[in-house]
C-alpha cells in the first residue's frame with residue numbers, strides 16, 4: 001500500500017485557539033476540517049515541507065525552531081497509508097490568510113469535535129486539549 005508522509009501543524013493563537021482549514025471542493029475528503037500542512041516532497045525535511053506549505057496556504061512565515069513536535073498518527077485509509085507528523089506552533093510572522101480560497105476557523109481544542117475532521121485526525125484532539 002502506498003505510504004504518504006504529511007507534516008501538519010496546530011497553530012495556536014493568543015487565546016489558546018487552534019487553526020483548522022476546510023478542504024476545498026474537488027479534493028479528496030472535501031469539506032472536512034484539517035490542520036494546515038501537506039505532503040513532504042522528495043529532498044525535504046518535514047519542517048521544510050511545513051514551512052513551505054504555511055507560506056503557500058496561509059501566507060505566514062514560520063521558523064523551524066518554532067515548530068515543536070506534538071505527536072504522530074499512522075492511519076490506514078482505504079487507498080493509502082498516512083503517516084502524519086503533527087507539530088505545534090505559537091509564533092509566526094505575517095497574518096493568517098486563506099490563500100487557496102479555503103475557509104479557516106480558530107477553534108478551542110475542546111470544540112474541535114464539533115467540526116468533521118479526517119479519521120486520522122481524531123486521535124490527535126486529546127493531545128491538543130492536554131496542552132492547556
Ligand SMILES: Nc1nc2c([nH]c(=O)n2[C@@H]2O[C@H](COP(=O)(O)OP(=O)(O)OP(=O)(O)O)[C@@H](O)[C@H]2O)c(=O)[nH]1
Pocket residue numbers: 004006007008027028029033034035036037038039082084118119120121
Ligand atoms: N494537511 C493535512 N492533511 C491531512 C490531515 N488529515 C489527513 O488525513 N490528511 C491527509 O493527508 C494528505 C495531505 O496531503 P495534501 O494536502 O498535500 O494533498 P491533497 O490531498 O490536498 O492533494 P494534492 O496532491 O493536490 O496536494 C491528504 O491525503 C489529506 O487528506 C490534516 O489534518 N492536515
